[in-house]
Amino acid sequence: MSHLNAVETTPDDVSVAAVDLLLDAHAIHAWYGSSHVLHGIDLQIGRGETIGLLGRNGMGKSTLIRSLLGHVAQRDGHLTLFGKDCSRAKPHEVARLGVAYVPEGRGVFPNLTVRENLVMAARLGRDGRNDWSLERVLDTFPRLQERLSNLGAQLSGGEQQMLSIGRALMQHPELIILDEATEGLAPLIVADIWRVIGQIRASGIATLIVDRDYRKVLAHSDRAIVLQKGLVVLQGSAPAVAASTALAGFLGV
Ligand SMILES: Nc1ncnc2c1ncn2[C@@H]1O[C@H](COP(=O)(O)OP(=O)(O)OP(=O)(O)O)[C@@H](O)[C@H]1O
Ligand SMILES: [Mg+2]
Numbered sequence: 001m002s003h004l005n006a007v008e009t010t011p012d013d014v015s016v017a018a019v020d021l022l023l024d025a026h027a028i029h030a031w032y033g034s035s036h037v038l039h040g041i042d043l044q045i046g047r048g049e050t051i052g053l054l055g056r057n058g059m060g061k062s063t064l065i066r067s068l069l070g071h072v073a074q075r076d077g078h079l080t081l082f083g084k085d086c087s088r089a090k091p092h093e094v095a096r097l098g099v100a101y102v103p104e105g106r107g108v109f110p111n112l113t114v115r116e117n118l119v120m121a122a123r124l125g126r127d128g129r130n131d132w133s134l135e136r137v138l139d140t141f142p143r144l145q146e147r148l149s150n151l152g153a154q155l156s157g158g159e160q161q162m163l164s165i166g167r168a169l170m171q172h173p174e175l176i177i178l179d180e181a182t183e184g185l186a187p188l189i190v191a192d193i194w195r196v197i198g199q200i201r202a203s204g205i206a207t208l209i210v211d212r213d214y215r216k217v218l219a220h221s222d223r224a225i226v227l228q229k230g231l232v233v234l235q236g237s238a239p240a241v242a243a244s245t246a247l248a249g250f251l252g253v
Contacts, residue, residue: 020047021080022175022206023068023099028077030060030067030230037063038230040077045175048204052221052238054214056252060230061210062104065177069101070094082126082174098126100168104179106160108167110153114144117152117163118170125172131203132169140196141166158189165196175206182211194220214251218242226250 023045030038038060045051053061067075070091079086081097089097101107108117118137124130138145141162147155155163161181168176178197182190190213197220200207211217218224224241226234228250234241241247 021045022047022049022082024078024080025068026078028064028067028079029075030063030072031074032063032072033074036230038067038075041227041230041232043068043225043232045206045208047174048206049223050201050207050209050221052214052217052224052241053208053210053227054217054224054241054251055227056250059227061227062179063230064227065101065179065208065210068094069099069177095171098172098174100171100173100176102161102164102168102176102178102181104183106157106164108152108155108160108163111151113149113151114155114163115148118144118166121167121170123171126174129172132172134170137166137169140169140199158185158192161185161189161193162196165193165200169200169205173205175208176200177208179210180212181209182213214247214253215242 021044023043025041025043028038028041029036041064053064055061063072066072068079070089070093077087079089081094081099084097086094086097095101112120118134143159144162144166147159152160152163165181182193185193194216197207197209201220209217209221218238218241221238223236224238225232226241226247233250234244234246
């Protein structure tokens, strides 16, 4: 806990609370059976903000994400999404409010074509937003254009990941959560996915990013939080976290 305030609050952090808060999580706990995994985590995400979520293997990153999405049954704490109390919300309710999830290990339907995967994900965003058309998603991922009539199961790992992100964009979310989107992919594909993450950020969609490449995460984030054993041990603006002498120890690098 002694490192909790190692990075001073920046003016940016202060404005987050005042501006439009998409996600406001307070004292989030989570358990798997008798194993207490998250020990009271606070997280805020403002409109259009990109947050990097860092920490070594098994520190609770995916559990935090899955708790926010309503996937972890044994959880406690307060979660407000878009001003609405979602502390006990079900996953489909969270999705309907405008949070898209690109899970670890890809979320595509293997027996549907690329086109079907994309079209069935489509929905209008808040206030009727529909700027992510099929055409725009295919412009963003030209490889998917070439594979439109292939089944999800016929795609390479990288193409499946692109399809999973494409499906998230078709939902016109206010917030996209990416858990290890580049895991196990070839370097050229990884670079392409980071390019798209940059485009998503530039388009004004907020993102919460987990990735093993902490340098890339910090380079693409406005703020970052670092977890250790289910607690936030370091947080602040991305440059401040990157400059922290405590970071390497928390990440084991
Ligand atoms: N379904 C589960 N059932 C029981 N324990 C789990 C389950 N999922 C995760 N855990 C445990 O909870 C802790 C946190 O795991 P979590 O997957 O959230 O970590 P992580 O930070 O995402 O790690 P990684 O970098 O490996 O993805 C770990 O000790 C893990 O073994
Ligand atoms: Mg994980």
